[in-house]
Amino acid sequence: MNQGQKGLIEKVLSKDMCAACGACLALCPYLKSRQDKVIKLDDCDLTVGRCYAYCPRSQVDWEGLQKKIFGPAYEAIELGTARKILMARAKDPVWQGKAQTGGVVSALIDFALQKKIIQKAVLTQRKDDLLPFGRIISDRDQVLSSAGSSYISGPTLEVLNQGPWQGEERIGLVGLPCQILALAKMKDSTLPTQTPLERVVLTIGLFCTWALAYKPFKAFLEARFDHQPINKLDITPPPERLLRVWVGDQVQEISLDVIRDFIRPACRVCPDMTSEFADLSVGTVEGMAEWNTLIVRTERGEEVVERALEANIIEIRPLPAENLSHLKEASVLKKQRALTVLKEQGEPEGGYLNLSQELREKILS
Amino acid sequence: MNPILNESGKIELLMGNEAIARGALEAGVQVCAAYPGNPSSEIIASLAAVAGVRGIHVEWSVNEKVALEVVAGASFAGLRGLCAMKQNGMNVACDFLLNLNLTGCGGGLVVLVADDPGALSSTNEEDSRLYAKLAGLPLLEPATIQEIKEMTLWAFDLSEALGLPVLIRSATRISHARSNVLLGDLPKEKRLPYFDAPRVTFPVVKNHQRLYDKQIQAAQYFEISSYNDYRGPDKPELLLLTCGSGWLYALEAVVSLDLSQRVGLAKLGTTWPLPTAWVLEQLTKAQRILFVEEVDPFLENNIKALFAQHNMDLGGKRFFGKADRTLPETGELNPDIVIRAIQNLLDITFQSRPPEYAVRAKEAVQQHVPGRDIGFCAGCPHRATYWAIKNALALDGRKGILLGDIGCYSLGMGASGFFQMKTLHAMGSGAGLACGLGQLKRFGLDQPVLTVCGDSTFFHAVMPALANARYNGADFLLLLLDNSGTAMTGFQPHPGTGKKASGDPAPVLDLKTICRALGAEVEEADPFQLTSTTEAILRLLQEGKGPRVLILRRECALIRGKQQKKLFQVTIDRERCLGDQCGCNRLCTRVYKCPGLIWDPMTGKAQIDEAICTGCGVCAEICPASAIGKEAA
Numbered sequence: 001m002n003q004g005q006k007g008l009i010e011k012v013l014s015k016d017m018c019a020a021c022g023a024c025l026a027l028c029p030y031l032k033s034r035q036d037k038v039i040k041l042d043d044c045d046l047t048v049g050r051c052y053a054y055c056p057r058s059q060v061d062w063e064g065l066q067k068k069i070f071g072p073a074y075e076a077i078e079l080g081t082a083r084k085i086l087m088a089r090a091k092d093p094v095w096q097g098k099a100q101t102g103g104v105v106s107a108l109i110d111f112a113l114q115k116k117i118i119q120k121a122v123l124t125q126r127k128d129d130l131l132p133f134g135r136i137i138s139d140r141d142q143v144l145s146s147a148g149s150s151y152i153s154g155p156t157l158e159v160l161n162q163g164p165w166q167g168e169e170r171i172g173l174v175g176l177p178c179q180i181l182a183l184a185k186m187k188d189s190t191l192p193t194q195t196p197l198e199r200v201v202l203t204i205g206l207f208c209t210w211a212l213a214y215k216p217f218k219a220f221l222e223a224r225f226d227h228q229p230i231n232k233l234d235i236t237p238p239p240e241r242l243l244r245v246w247v248g249d250q251v252q253e254i255s256l257d258v259i260r261d262f263i264r265p266a267c268r269v270c271p272d273m274t275s276e277f278a279d280l281s282v283g284t285v286e287g288m289a290e291w292n293t294l295i296v297r298t299e300r301g302e303e304v305v306e307r308a309l310e311a312n313i314i315e316i317r318p319l320p321a322e323n324l325s326h327l328k329e330a331s332v333l334k335k336q337r338a339l340t341v342l343k344e345q346g347e348p349e350g351g352y353l354n355l356s357q358e359l360r361e362k363i364l365s
Numbered sequence: 366m367n368p369i370l371n372e373s374g375k376i377e378l379l380m381g382n383e384a385i386a387r388g389a390l391e392a393g394v395q396v397c398a399a400y401p402g403n404p405s406s407e408i409i410a411s412l413a414a415v416a417g418v419r420g421i422h423v424e425w426s427v428n429e430k431v432a433l434e435v436v437a438g439a440s441f442a443g444l445r446g447l448c449a450m451k452q453n454g455m456n457v458a459c460d461f462l463l464n465l466n467l468t469g470c471g472g473g474l475v476v477l478v479a480d481d482p483g484a485l486s487s488t489n490e491e492d493s494r495l496y497a498k499l500a501g502l503p504l505l506e507p508a509t510i511q512e513i514k515e516m517t518l519w520a521f522d523l524s525e526a527l528g529l530p531v532l533i534r535s536a537t538r539i540s541h542a543r544s545n546v547l548l549g550d551l552p553k554e555k556r557l558p559y560f561d562a563p564r565v566t567f568p569v570v571k572n573h574q575r576l577y578d579k580q581i582q583a584a585q586y587f588e589i590s591s592y593n594d595y596r597g598p599d600k601p602e603l604l605l606l607t608c609g610s611g612w613l614y615a616l617e618a619v620v621s622l623d624l625s626q627r628v629g630l631a632k633l634g635t636t637w638p639l640p641t642a643w644v645l646e647q648l649t650k651a652q653r654i655l656f657v658e659e660v661d662p663f664l665e666n667n668i669k670a671l672f673a674q675h676n677m678d679l680g681g682k683r684f685f686g687k688a689d690r691t692l693p694e695t696g697e698l699n700p701d702i703v704i705r706a707i708q709n710l711l712d713i714t715f716q717s718r719p720p721e722y723a724v725r726a727k728e729a730v731q732q733h734v735p736g737r738d739i740g741f742c743a744g745c746p747h748r749a750t751y752w753a754i755k756n757a758l759a760l761d762g763r764k765g766i767l768l769g770d771i772g773c774y775s776l777g778m779g780a781s782g783f784f785q786m787k788t789l790h791a792m793g794s795g796a797g798l799a800c801g802l803g804q805l806k807r808f809g810l811d812q813p814v815l816t817v818c819g820d821s822t823f824f825h826a827v828m829p830a831l832a833n834a835r836y837n838g839a840d841f842l843l844l845l846l847d848n849s850g851t852a853m854t855g856f857q858p859h860p861g862t863g864k865k866a867s868g869d870p871a872p873v874l875d876l877k878t879i880c881r882a883l884g885a886e887v888e889e890a891d892p893f894q895l896t897s898t899t900e901a902i903l904r905l906l907q908e909g910k911g912p913r914v915l916i917l918r919r920e921c922a923l924i925r926g927k928q929q930k931k932l933f934q935v936t937i938d939r940e941r942c943l944g945d946q947c948g949c950n951r952l953c954t955r956v957y958k959c960p961g962l963i964w965d966p967m968t969g970k971a972q973i974d975e976a977i978c979t980g981c982g983v984c985a986e987i988c989p990a991s992a993i994g995k996e997a998a
Contacts (some may be wrong), residue, residue, distance in 0.1 A: 029989040
């Protein structure tokens with residue numbers, strides 16, 4: 001099996017399994033991104049390449065990777081390895097106003113920058129046409145402009161590969177589960193690279209259920225809202241589950257059942273709702289719009305949270321038992337759906353998602 | 366002194382096309398016009414070089430139809446005119462030709478068509494002789510370089526005697542071969558032009574009948590022509606009926622096989638209308654007859670028809686040629702092919718070379734000849750253009766259709782254009798096809814439509830297509846590849862270059878202004894700026910309606926090479942060069958493949974071939990490791 005561009009095309013790109021995380025981009029002249037797609041410009045005939053090695057949909061040894069990062073065997077199948085599961089929110093209202101919910105991600109990145117825990121952060125910003133793109137930032141204004149989601153995938157990791165990097169800076173990265181998984185694979189790979197992987201010292205993963213395929217979704221929005229500019233998109237937490245669309249000065253609501261048709265095929269096989277390979281994972285809290293769920297996974301993540309608490313940047317509370325239980329349920333549901341879709345697609349043994357029989361059974365039971 | 370101006374009685378080594386030019390000068394030609402096309406281009410080029418000295422008008426016209434009209438205009442005013450073209454050009458000119466045959470001409474008018482058997486430098490393989498029959502016009506087929514000069518001279522007299530244009534058919538091996546030519550007198554007098562008689566095709570039927578009557582008259586001239594001859598025994602076992610370069614191959618075959626006592630060789634220099642009595646006389650000589658001629662079985666079919674008319678008098682004959690596949694129906698002939706055909710017919714064995722020769726030749730080629738694909742020159746702007754097109758189409762992702770036509774950029778269909786160009790037909794057909802494909806959106810075609818055309822092709826045949834596109838609302842992007850000349854045929858100037866055939870200055874017709882006037886949106890880009898050109902193509906593909914034009918302007922690398930030094934000194938930083946590692950995998954030498962770049966397998970690094978590199982600097986933009994540097998030279 002080719003483990004270069006050919007393999008990537010065969011297993012991922014040609015099967016519409018690309019998550020558009022950006023891990024394969026800016027490494028070579030052959031792959032480029034356009035909207036939310038990765039495009040091959042020319043054939044590469046290498047049998048081993050970083051594009052394939054880094055891709056979160058080529059081959060993933062889930063438990064092996066977990067073990068390398070977190071040590072003990074993968075037990076917490078619902079939400080992944082966690083030191084603490086809390087709810088949190090930013091103290092400074094500037095973050096809450098801008099951000100989707102509790103503003104914890106923006107507040108923590110800003111704090112890490114202020115305290116020189118990191119000097120640069122790779123964040124995702126979106127353009128007027130909803131398309132997200134990666135951006136290297138170093139100050140508060142840039143953090144502010146990166147808050148908010150568009151529910152479209154963007155090749156954020158491209159800028160990590162591309163730089164420019166000065167060579168000393170410590171880097172923080174905020175990403176979707178696919179991007180965080182790709183970063184874990186990148187760090188695990190032994191292939192020579194210019195990407196400053198060892199200097200990515202803080203990763204904050206976002207919760208993600210799915211992303212939407214740009215072209216059909218955009219066509220849908222344009223038809224629905226007569227080509228008016230879209231200012232913001234937001235999905236309300238359960239039980240409501242509506243897509244809110246800020247069009248002009250109005251807020252329109254669309255049932256998620258309609259939106260589901262546009263889910264990216266690559267998201268349907270993703271088992272990760274809570275960015276299980278991150279230092280910290282952040283999502284919403286059901287029924288409490290001003291709060292975030294915060295999962296602390298690593299020692300480094302814990303240290304940042306502790307310091308932010310001391311500095312009164314964020315406040316925390318225990319996550320109510322009912323919320324925790326719903327979160328676990330949703331996360332397992334995503335894993336189950338992914339396994340079911342993979343089975344339906346006839347994914348062979350040792351295919352993209354390498355899970356032990358034991359883990360597979362645990363998830364499905 | 367220019368060899369075609371040497372004095373009468375001298376012998377000069379001339380190329381066939383130069384001999385034609387000399388023949389025309391000896392005939393006192395005053396107006397000459399053509400659109401360049403191989404293998405005919407040197408005729409007008411040679412005449413243009415002496416136009417000033419000889420005080421004649423020589424022009425590169427925008428296309429062959431206009432060229433023929435230019436020359437006919439002169440003929441209507443009593444002057445002698447020569448129009449030259451390749452076989453495809455005849456197709457362009459034929460609409461006028463098939464009316465001109467009815468009106469006739471005044472001053473001698475000669476149309477020289479150089480065919481390209483084997484399509485060595487053409488998009489088609491075509492026998493232009495069929496036009497002579499179609500138009501009912503006299504046709505001459507010279508077989509040697511001397512003969513082509515003499516026939517050209519004679520054709521003007523013939524044209525005036527008959528009041529009809531006369532066609533001469535040459536072929537690559539006549540037009541591009543060289544031979545000693547005995548020169549004749551160059552006239553000193555010039556005719557005074559005066560238009561007196563109306564030239565209209567009406568009454569059509571009467572004029573059509575008159576055309577048939579003139580053909581009988583022409584055949585009478587041909588019956589006594591010394592260009593038709595026979596050499597061989599009185600009763601040969603096999604009669605070779607030949608014309609043009611076919612005669613040369615047949616002659617070589619007969620000599621090589623030492624068959625001059627057994628095989629007869631008839632050469633027909635006047636191939637339409639047939640000199641009936643002369644041909645019938647040849648047919649009586651043998652029972653077995655092989656036709657040897659380039660491209661179509663023109664002589665073969667016409668003589669068979671003549672035989673059918675007279676078969677009661679001639680008895681049984683067995684005809685061999687292209688119809689029964691004794692000779693191949695397609696491709697260029699050569700002496701070996703004719704030798705094999707004669708061997709088979711006469712059941713003789715002949716070895717022109719020792720059997721091991723082919724093996725040794727193959728080995729020598731493998732060892733000593735460097736492998737090189739047909740492709741764009743080093744530093745050619747078209748390579749950069751196709752690179753940008755390839756990337757823009759890939760990024761656009763809708764499987765855009767790139768149409769094209771005739772020019773150096775036709776090579777875009779192959780490896781050096783990254784296989785981007787998907788259609789190749791006549792001059793301007795890319796834009797014409799785009800007018801059709803550009804209407805299919807309403808039926809669900811979601812592939813964007815693009816076409817390439819060159820600057821010379823634009824004036825030749827694209828302007829009407831662009832007007833049509835604007836008028837009918839065809840949706841496409843025209844990439845106008847302006848390399849400042851008619852590069853493929855030898856850098857002839859055109860209306861956009863500011864130069865005439867003679868080298869004198871001419872007003873410049875600005876491509877951008879013309880396209881705007883035709884109602885198209887127009888942008889310009891520099892093909893050497895790959896990123897911005899790719900972006901411009903991508904944007905124009907996705908935005909806008911109707912015809913859009915992107916003018917990609919860069920001088921042909923060969924024109925540039927003649928005029929100035931390199932733009933850049935290009936160097937490779939071997940430390941930075943990634944070679945075949947992940948991150949490059951030899952993009953410059955494996956994919957971009959400019960001949961100025963070479964791969965050194967010993968060190969695993971790219972190199973610049975200083976002898977070939979023209980210093981365009983494009984590879985510096987392509988290199989993913991910034992290992993290729995350029996400094997202003």
